[in-house]
Amino acid sequence: MSNALVTLSGVSKHYGTHRAVSVLDLDLREGECVALAGHNGAGKSTLIKLILGLIRPTHGRVTLFGHDAHSPAAARLRARIGYLPETVALHPAMTGAETLAFYARLKCQPLSRNAELLEKVGISGAAHRRVGGYSKGMRQRLALAQALLGEPRILLFDEPTTGLDPASRLKFYEIVHELRASGATILLSTHALSELAGHADRIVVMKAGVKIADGAMSALRRDTGLPIRINITLGQSDTYAPPSPAWRRVEPGRYELVCHESDKVDAIRSIGAIAAPISDLDIQVPGLDDIYAHLLEREDA
Numbered sequence: 001m002s003n004a005l006v007t008l009s010g011v012s013k014h015y016g017t018h019r020a021v022s023v024l025d026l027d028l029r030e031g032e033c034v035a036l037a038g039h040n041g042a043g044k045s046t047l048i049k050l051i052l053g054l055i056r057p058t059h060g061r062v063t064l065f066g067h068d069a070h071s072p073a074a075a076r077l078r079a080r081i082g083y084l085p086e087t088v089a090l091h092p093a094m095t096g097a098e099t100l101a102f103y104a105r106l107k108c109q110p111l112s113r114n115a116e117l118l119e120k121v122g123i124s125g126a127a128h129r130r131v132g133g134y135s136k137g138m139r140q141r142l143a144l145a146q147a148l149l150g151e152p153r154i155l156l157f158d159e160p161t162t163g164l165d166p167a168s169r170l171k172f173y174e175i176v177h178e179l180r181a182s183g184a185t186i187l188l189s190t191h192a193l194s195e196l197a198g199h200a201d202r203i204v205v206m207k208a209g210v211k212i213a214d215g216a217m218s219a220l221r222r223d224t225g226l227p228i229r230i231n232i233t234l235g236q237s238d239t240y241a242p243p244s245p246a247w248r249r250v251e252p253g254r255y256e257l258v259c260h261e262s263d264k265v266d267a268i269r270s271i272g273a274i275a276a277p278i279s280d281l282d283i284q285v286p287g288l289d290d291i292y293a294h295l296l297e298r299e300d301a
């Protein structure tokens with residue numbers, strides 16, 4: 001039996017003649033963190049709004065916890081979803097604490113855990129200051145706190161780290177880590193792909209409303225066939241011959257082996273058989289940015 005909390009089956013969303021999302025199938029399974037990547041206008045926010053039930057699909061079906069997204073049952077279960085929108089409009093005259101209390105009342109949640117939430121996102125010191133005086137990063141943190149109200153089982157984050165400084169980004173991914181550990185399901189749309197390594201179980205790539213890739217990072221790396229480069233430095237000078245013909249000399253004493261994901265383990269094992277002393281070793285695997293760029297180029301070809 002599928003443990004999908006969210007399912008999109010053959011979902012399309014058209015605005016007039018424009019296809020914002022085209023015939024998309026997607027499952028979000030319990031406890032997974034899925035990254036949603038795509039250029040501006042690829043359909044990421046539209047997809048999130050479809051899951052939230054804010055807009056209806058032109059074709060296809062969206063289900064939440066097994067219920068049609070527009071059924072009364074899904075409306076009740078929507079309280080179990082936390083949403084951080086791409087652009088957050090917060091009232092400048094309200095303090096952080098008042099803002100969170102406002103959202104807690106809207107979500108029919110007790111106020112008792114608000115102080116803890118403000119602490120968690122790192123703005124408890126500014127809780128009684130007006131939001132109008134907050135920096136962009138502080139407003140984003142407050143918006144994150146409202147998304148976390150009521151311990152949601154599904155979190156939808158639309159470009160959550162935009163405008164955050166590096167320390168705040170780290171803090172955000174710490175929270176993602178905790179949410180994952182507590183079994184929450186996360187969908188996170190982003191342009192900052194390089195940040196996601198180690199955080200996302202799966203990457204979904206969209207282009208012009210169409211899903212063009214969906215898989216674990218290692219599977220996408222295998223699929224793209226992008227090379228892995230292993231560099232070794234032998235001894236202190238160029239006195240050693242290449243370990244085998246597979247290694248290319250890049251500079252005196254430094255050799256490079258290029259292999260594919262499927263040969264990576266064998267290639268690393270072969271390093272153990274090199275008799276000459278190895279003074280340095282460097283393995284460059286394609287990052288998410290490389291994989292993403294390759295997938296988009298492949299679609300264009």
Ligand SMILES: Nc1ncnc2c1ncn2[C@@H]1O[C@H](COP(=O)(O)OP(=O)(O)OP(=O)(O)O)[C@@H](O)[C@H]1O
Binds near residue numbers: 018
């Ligand atoms: N309400 C709307 N009316 C008309 N067109 C819309 C509407 N909402 C979105 N679109 C169009 O649908 C397409 C997908 O938009 P969407 O906001 O989902 O993209 P996105 O991937 O989230 O982009 P970004 O990274 O810039 O936020 C865009 O071409 C956009 O102009």
